[in-house]
Amino acid sequence: MTTTAAARVAAGSRVDRIGDEVTIRLDDALFADGLADVRWLLHDALLAGARRLLVDLTRVQHLSSTAVASLLWAHRICRARGGTVVLRGANRRTLDLLHRTGLERVLRLESGRGVA
Numbered sequence: 001m002t003t004t005a006a007a008r009v010a011a012g013s014r015v016d017r018i019g020d021e022v023t024i025r026l027d028d029a030l031f032a033d034g035l036a037d038v039r040w041l042l043h044d045a046l047l048a049g050a051r052r053l054l055v056d057l058t059r060v061q062h063l064s065s066t067a068v069a070s071l072l073w074a075h076r077i078c079r080a081r082g083g084t085v086v087l088r089g090a091n092r093r094t095l096d097l098l099h100r101t102g103l104e105r106v107l108r109l110e111s112g113r114g115v116a
Contacts, residue, residue, distance in 0.1 A: 020083065022050040027059035035066055042074045051083030058089030058112050068103065075107055084108050 016023040022045040030037050045053055053074055057063065075085040089112040090098070098104040 020049060020051040020081075021054060022048065022052070023054040023056060025056040025059070028061055031060070031062075031064075031067065035064070035070060038067060039070050042070060046074060046077050051078055051081040053078055053083075053085045054088060054110075055085060056088045057091070057094060060094070061091065063090070063094045063097065065097065065101075068097065068101070071107065072103065086110055088112065 016025075024041055024045060026038065026041075030041075042053070055071065071085055071087070078084050084107075086108040087094075087098075088110040090109060095104070095109070098107065098109070
């Protein structure tokens with residue numbers, strides 16, 4: 001992880017790596033200044049060789065369509081590596097957005113405690 005990513009992690013999210021799986025815990029504070037910090041966290045995880053990204057959204061109240069586009073970008077890279085992106089703990093608003101866009105069939109979803 002780069003120094004900049006470490007600063008972002010300290011600012012409100014956590015990144016854990018186990019083998020080729022990376023868990024990224026997001027919160028609303030990370031989205032406060034725009035999407036760049038989230039994109040960098042995803043980018044750093046993918047540069048580290050992640051095949052499976054688990055994105056914990058339990059502390060995110062609103063996920064914008066541009067944030068979903070960034071997750072889809074990460075999903076394409078993970079799929080090319082034989083992996084996937086898993087969204088954990090998405091709230092009803094985010095689930096509705098994924099349903100309306102058809103992305104609930106593309107991205108894997110888990111409830112806060114396990115598979116949805």
